[in-house]
Amino acid sequence: MNTPPHIHIGSPRDARLVAAWLLVGCVLVASTLILGGVTRLTGSGLSMVDWEPVGGAVPPFTVEAWEREFAAYQASPEYRLVNRGMSLAEFKRIFRFEYAHRLLGRVIGLVFIVPFAVFLIRRIIPRPLIPRLLLIFALGGAQGLLGWWMVQSGLVDVPRVSPYRLTAHLALAVLVYAITLWTALTLLRPRAGAAEFDSGSGRRLGIGSAVVLGLAALTMLSGGFVAGLDAGLVHNTFPRMGSDWIPPDLFAASPWWLNPFENRTTVQFDHRVLAYLLLAVVTALWWGCARHAPGAALKWAHAGFAAVWMQAVLGVATLLLFVPIPLAVLHQANALVLFTALLGLTFELRRC
Structure with missing residues (x-):
């Protein structure tokens, strides 16, 4: 982390406010990492075979919607080679883990961009900090794309995601977490005299x-x-x-x-x-x-x-x-x- 140990911000109160926002982001990113582990361990990661950044935020509620999702999954290699004969109730269980993982990623985006816009309008964030925050946001967006690229690797022939793509997905999440936490600490803990x-x-x-x-x-x-x-x-x-x-x-x-x-x-x-x-x-x-x-x-x-x-x-x-x-x-x-x-x-x- 070759970054300055302290970023000057208008007032101690503003510094604490921005740091608290970043720490909330750290908690959410950590939760996503852990939920991603649960998703993989429960064999849920390939249950959603489409990537809909906007429409995919709405889960299936009706019987017809669930049957459409299940039919799409039944056409996937994982169903044909691993889970053939799975019931709709069993499918719902694995689907919900993957849906929660993707939904949490969307929540992180909202928790970042809305306060960021408000802080910019109120001029709470100093200019030197803006590029780093934009970098965090860009890396977060790249994480979503990388996650789908990872899932795609298990939807072709072999029902298993590429370990290379999985590790890259993990690495980017850890990088986002590290930069966010480091930035929060620079606001809370200025350099000693x-x-x-x-x-x-x-x-x-x-x-x-x-x-x-x-x-x-x-x-x-x-x-x-x-x-x-x-x-x-x-x-x-x-x-x-x-x-x-x-x-x-x-x-x-x-x-x-x-x-x-x-x-x-x-x-x-x-x-x-x-x-x-x-x-x-x-x-x-x-x-x-x-x-x-x-x-x-x-x-x-x-x-x-x-x-x-x-x-x-x-x-x-x-x-x-x-x-x-x-x-x-x-x-x-x-x-x-x-x-x-x-x-x-x-x-x-x-x-x-």
């Missing part, structure tokens, strides 16, 4: 925190490939993968460079290795902050330390129990909690 701790220690911790934040993001994207390939359903043992520390089919795909993206064993192995590394470096970062960081940064460090260990427990439990939906959703949600804590820590260390 003087260094609050030794500059050498602060610089090292700040660099370390940024690197760890990047590793957390990479681990989340690795989880996107795990989700896209259902790689959590192979080698459901711990700490070994089956009877081996390094499974023999780790490089079974050809060419070799496809293994980290398309070989389910390799994808799970990579996610495990990244998780081990993240657990170690977050713990080390927490230890360093406990010795040198000021109070606000230390609170974020404590939150990150708790979240990374909770994430490890949830990850192992999810794996051993063959990915039950409640545990898998908690694992995905806590990944965002960990990312938030590390982003907050990185911000606090930069502002000192």
Whole structure:
């Protein structure tokens, strides 16, 4: 996040108002991420086979409307190859998850654009902040397009969305969340007037925190490939993968460079290795902050330390129990909690 740690805005009250609006957006984006995970885990993501940005906001209410939606789904590969014989009642269940996910995306757009227009008219938003807010809005619109592009990949021949497109969809959502949260923090937490701790220690911790934040993001994207390939359903043992520390089919795909993206064993192995590394470096970062960081940064460090260990427990439990939906959703949600804590820590260390 190579952005200034503070954006000057008219008054403290205006700064808090704009920050509160952005934080509401963060909550909604986080909710969309979690609901997207539920949609995938329940097999609901391909239940809506059309993309209607405006008309699709109105759900089917009548028997005729539901039958039209069901008939469209019955023509899809997922129904023919996976869910043949599904009843209308069963279809309604998966449809509602996907509909809620898409509706929440529309709500986010409204929650952004309406207050943004009001703040512009009232001249609450300073000019230097406008380009960044427009960038957030543009990325949010791109997220909707990317989501439909992802869904389309599962409507052709194979009833499964592309793991590449799924991970790209996840990455863009995390980017929107990160920029929005960082911007809110710049409004709420201006730069300190003087260094609050030794500059050498602060610089090292700040660099370390940024690197760890990047590793957390990479681990989340690795989880996107795990989700896209259902790689959590192979080698459901711990700490070994089956009877081996390094499974023999780790490089079974050809060419070799496809293994980290398309070989389910390799994808799970990579996610495990990244998780081990993240657990170690977050713990080390927490230890360093406990010795040198000021109070606000230390609170974020404590939150990150708790979240990374909770994430490890949830990850192992999810794996051993063959990915039950409640545990898998908690694992995905806590990944965002960990990312938030590390982003907050990185911000606090930069502002000192």
